[in-house]
Amino acid sequence: MLPLPVLEQAAAEMTNYRGSGMSVMEMSHRSQVYIDIFDETKANLKRILKIPDTHEICFMQGGATLQFSAVPMNLIGKTGKADYAVTGNFSELAMKEAQKYGEVNIACSSSDKKHTYIPSQGDIKLSQDASYFYYCANNTIYGTEWKYTPDTGSIPLVSDMSSNMLSVPVDVSKFALIFAGVQKNMAPAGMAVVIIDKSIAGNEHPLTPKLMSYQLMIDSDSMHNTPPCYTIYILGLVLKWLETQGGVEGMEKIKSAKAKIIYDILDDSKVFIGSAEPGSRSDMNVTFRTHSEELDAKFVKEALAAGFDNLKGHRVTGGMRASIYNAMPFEGVQALADFMRKFELENK
């Protein structure tokens, strides 16, 4: 979902961006009118996330999935080893991709309980010589979210924040690298935002495709080739909208309040059961089920008829999942809550 004011502005500016006579889709990425959009978007993201000068923002194509490869290709060579936390589908895919480029240690995993929880700090077994420690901050399929930033001492911290970026403040200085596919909270699909400590770049594997070199992206200010200009423009509009909501600090309050509406129903319910353990619950993706697959299917079907799309859980988990990203309004969450209460009354 994208905020309606963002879509309305994009529509209004589609054929003629602010008197330029051009659509943003048509602008040369080297033109001043576009560079102004690009620079403002970067500056706003830097301000909103309080990104320190030690770090650079890169806009890279290929979404989070290409970052699963870019991270080890650029970073694992330092020692040849990396530590991964496996807490769901996407961290497992990232871990498997990293195995192509070096030795991978699974520092912790939640697979013993079907990824229904986030390991605690004490569960993490670090290698002494890992090039980095990797974790996925929010697991969309399982509905779990890291509520703390792992302490990895001198081992650089890398995090996939694709599904909770911009929903919560982050102390960027603790991270060597943060990346996020943009399509959850930021912009249309087709790009990843990469926030990288500049000192960690420059040691990529010699076979790294040029466009995947973090050093090249830093040196070229993400303009080695034509960047996804229009996606960056939409991100800029989303950031301006975000500031009207109080920035990430405001968004954190809103998203916690939205998630609490659904979690309160789960905690009081005799029909619905929350899938994730309470201390590990995601505020972006609420996963739940009923006592039977038949009743799950009935819920999904009736919800769809009532206008609630995409409530079916991922095929690997079954059950249900309510994704309540930044652009989901309070009213939408409240309407879902009302529907769940009504379903409970009718099916208890």
Added chain:
Amino acid sequence: MLPLPVLEQAAAEMTNYRGSGMSVMEMSHRSQVYIDIFDETKANLKRILKIPDTHEICFMQGGATLQFSAVPMNLIGKTGKADYAVTGNFSELAMKEAQKYGEVNIACSSSDKKHTYIPSQGDIKLSQDASYFYYCANNTIYGTEWKYTPDTGSIPLVSDMSSNMLSVPVDVSKFALIFAGVQKNMAPAGMAVVIIDKSIAGNEHPLTPKLMSYQLMIDSDSMHNTPPCYTIYILGLVLKWLETQGGVEGMEKIKSAKAKIIYDILDDSKVFIGSAEPGSRSDMNVTFRTHSEELDAKFVKEALAAGFDNLKGHRVTGGMRASIYNAMPFEGVQALADFMRKFELENK
């Protein structure tokens, strides 16, 4: 440039795509409403370019630049060698990238005459055991275009058609692989269309990033991860517009007639000199200069004041360049021609 009717339709459908209640930017790539857009776009491209069933269309992120890496990573392993035609900046970049992955033979080059011409068939020195022969069909910086399809016998043919795709019919069956960054004639920047003979995929280097594997893209129908959904939607709108112009056959007539207007001026002029040799002239990018850099600068400055953007040549060539992609209307070319005639009268 994008056709105005495409931008107008995109604006009209921005907040609510055909009664779906959603923007295309917000649709899940697995939803039926989006899959219909995706399938229709692929089907239209297949029909317009008469793509045979032996070939698959893939939508890949990273533009042409990531294909410079993907081509050798996927294809050079067969024999460890590849032949490259170097006829400009982008083919040279592609050639240098390929050197990371195997042995590269420069089968022909136009660097002896500053890339002002396209080598003839007789100039091409093929290796006996090349995995493929690679050429860039249109050289945007130098304003040259291959007017023939090289005959490489049993050596698979690979072409970068980023800047003339959809401007001319292509016998796809002759090619093992065609790719095109979409931002010239097809859609906003951030994607490459790859048309691949399915039989050539599946032998990628073991370190190939997962998202760059042609076999995976074929097997997943470009949906291994979330594709750049909105870019594909715009491509779909462009293809529908293209069919109203008579498809690639109609576009070929239009683009030749548009280019001829400018080339006729160059041939008659005592002030302007065409940069490319007549038999190698591009219909997409017309490069020219005057007898002095001062007069070049004067032309660019006065043209800009008259509303003609982007006429300055690339920094490696100097001079001027008029890019007349598919979406440039006849009237725009005619206006430029009038301006050039006026400038000639004032400066001869």
